[in-house]
Amino acid sequence: MHRLCSLSDLTPGEGLRVDSVAPPVAVFLAEDGTVHAIDDTCTHQDASLAEGWLEDGAVECPLHESRFCLRSGVPDGGPARGAVRVHRAEVVDGEVLVELSTAAPCLPPGVVSA
Numbered sequence: 001m002h003r004l005c006s007l008s009d010l011t012p013g014e015g016l017r018v019d020s021v022a023p024p025v026a027v028f029l030a031e032d033g034t035v036h037a038i039d040d041t042c043t044h045q046d047a048s049l050a051e052g053w054l055e056d057g058a059v060e061c062p063l064h065e066s067r068f069c070l071r072s073g074v075p076d077g078g079p080a081r082g083a084v085r086v087h088r089a090e091v092v093d094g095e096v097l098v099e100l101s102t103a104a105p106c107l108p109p110g111v112v113s114a
């Protein structure tokens with residue numbers, strides 16, 4: 001498990017980009033109190049999903065509005081090119097821990113995982 005941040009670093013309804021893992025992960029504290037972690041980079045172009053709009057269990061990309069489900073990573077449609085990875089997240093003693101997906105990330109053209 002990787003520690004991404006503290007629960008107190010998160011704001012309900014907003015995302016936080018974490019660069020300590022590659023590719024970066026976006027962590028969200030949903031309005032229902034659940035914590036979610038997905039790859040931060042949109043699968044269409046190099047946009048940070050942590051800066052997107054969170055609503056009804058999905059985050060809308062800030063550039064072209066594809067909406068990614070926080071539980072499956074699947075977008076509702078184009079121009080996203082595929083699903084983002086979902087990482088299993090849990091909160092232990094106020095710290096957000098994730099088990100990073102071992103699947104290959106779906107990154108947009110021109111973006112490489114460090």
Ligand code: FES
Pocket residue numbers: 042043044045046047061062063064065066078079080
């Ligand atoms: S960059 Fe996300 S939908 Fe275009």
